[in-house]
Amino acid sequence: MAQQVTQLYYKKKFIRKSLEPFLVGIEPITSKFVRNRLIVLYAHLYPEGDVPLDREDIKRNLKYLSDECQVLPLPEALDILSNDWDLPHRAVAIIVDDATQAFFQVGRKLLSDAGLPYTLAVIPGLIRSKGKEHLLARLMRIAGHSYWLSNQEMLERVLEWFGDTEHQETVSFDTVFSKASKLSELDLTRLLDHVRALDHDFMTWEELKELKSQDEVHFASHTMSHPQLRHASGAWLDWELSRSKAMLEKNLGVTVNTLVFPYGNPKNLTLEVHQALDRHGYKNSFFTEKGAVGPDTMRYSMPRLPLEDEFWRLRIHSCPAICSILYPGPKQGRVRSLGHQKYLSI
Numbered sequence: 001m002a003q004q005v006t007q008l009y010y011k012k013k014f015i016r017k018s019l020e021p022f023l024v025g026i027e028p029i030t031s032k033f034v035r036n037r038l039i040v041l042y043a044h045l046y047p048e049g050d051v052p053l054d055r056e057d058i059k060r061n062l063k064y065l066s067d068e069c070q071v072l073p074l075p076e077a078l079d080i081l082s083n084d085w086d087l088p089h090r091a092v093a094i095i096v097d098d099a100t101q102a103f104f105q106v107g108r109k110l111l112s113d114a115g116l117p118y119t120l121a122v123i124p125g126l127i128r129s130k131g132k133e134h135l136l137a138r139l140m141r142i143a144g145h146s147y148w149l150s151n152q153e154m155l156e157r158v159l160e161w162f163g164d165t166e167h168q169e170t171v172s173f174d175t176v177f178s179k180a181s182k183l184s185e186l187d188l189t190r191l192l193d194h195v196r197a198l199d200h201d202f203m204t205w206e207e208l209k210e211l212k213s214q215d216e217v218h219f220a221s222h223t224m225s226h227p228q229l230r231h232a233s234g235a236w237l238d239w240e241l242s243r244s245k246a247m248l249e250k251n252l253g254v255t256v257n258t259l260v261f262p263y264g265n266p267k268n269l270t271l272e273v274h275q276a277l278d279r280h281g282y283k284n285s286f287f288t289e290k291g292a293v294g295p296d297t298m299r300y301s302m303p304r305l306p307l308e309d310e311f312w313r314l315r316i317h318s319c320p321a322i323c324s325i326l327y328p329g330p331k332q333g334r335v336r337s338l339g340h341q342k343y344l345s346i
């Protein structure tokens with residue numbers, strides 16, 4: 001079965017790759033019949049790390065975007081859509097996720113060498129700083145790390161530390177947040193050791209300020225702790241959305257009204273998350289679903305496509321008319337029920 005799926009994947013990839021010159025070639029005709037849309041690309045830009053492309057591949061992609069597309073600052077592009085004005089041909093905006101040290105050391109220079117504006121999605125709680133909030137964010141980050149340990153196992157470890165082994169079946173990450181918020185810094189540090197919470201290097205506030213003064217960059221919130229937001233509700237959800245926005249605005253002197261969903265899965269936009277986005281003044285949020293953004297796209301369900309992708313696929317994806325045909329959603333959202341949870345469908 002797995003072998004069949006792999007074969008099908010390579011077959012589809014071969015067909016699309018072979019069709020690339022044709023699809024890009026017919027774009028001028030197709031675009032006469034399909035409304036022009038915005039392509040939003042996401043990247044992490046760790047060229048030496050987790051992506052299959054090397055630095056030269058990424059430079060080639062960036063050069064293509066610089067030479068053959070119109071890369072706009074994200075706020076400007078969204079303004080054009082809100083006002084229903086015409087977008088330029090092949091309008092693209094770039095969002096870089098996570099703001100890691102690897103991006104600061106390497107990826108940032110690739111973008112500035114190509115002269116491209118971008119929006120940086122920052123996780124303020126994970127930026128190293130003194131005080132409880134940073135420790136709390138490192139703890140709540142476990143609500144996103146299901147690939148490292150299962151959620152249930154992580155919750156059990158926390159409860160074990162609290163000496164509460166009776167409620168393992170009913171415990172949620174909300175309970176963890178509420179219990180952990182009351183701990184001292186010393187106890188939080190002990191709890192982090194107990195659950196073996198990960199600790200990575202993200203950019204510092206000083207580095208973010210340096211970036212702001214030198215690059216054509218805007219900022220978005222990527223939450224406080226990078227969790228799967230579908231696990232969040234109540235006080236914890238409010239903290240993830242409101243504190244991340246407030247910290248960015250205060251420390252960098254900017255206005256933040258965009259959220260980039262950690263892990264990019266649309267299931268994270270629960271009804272409660274939708275209401276909290278509204279309440280905390282967010283105007284836009286992005287997933288990593290494939291598609292192009294138009295005036296009719298729901299602003300809390302905007303799709304993004306990978307910048308760190310094979311060159312032929314990036315060329316297809318950066319033709320909005322072709323992209324709209326290949327990936328017709330998402331459009332206006334409506335609430336549908338999925339079991340006991342309500343999600344906004346796209």
Ligand SMILES: [Zn+2]
Pocket residue numbers: 097098222226262263
């Ligand atoms: Zn992320």
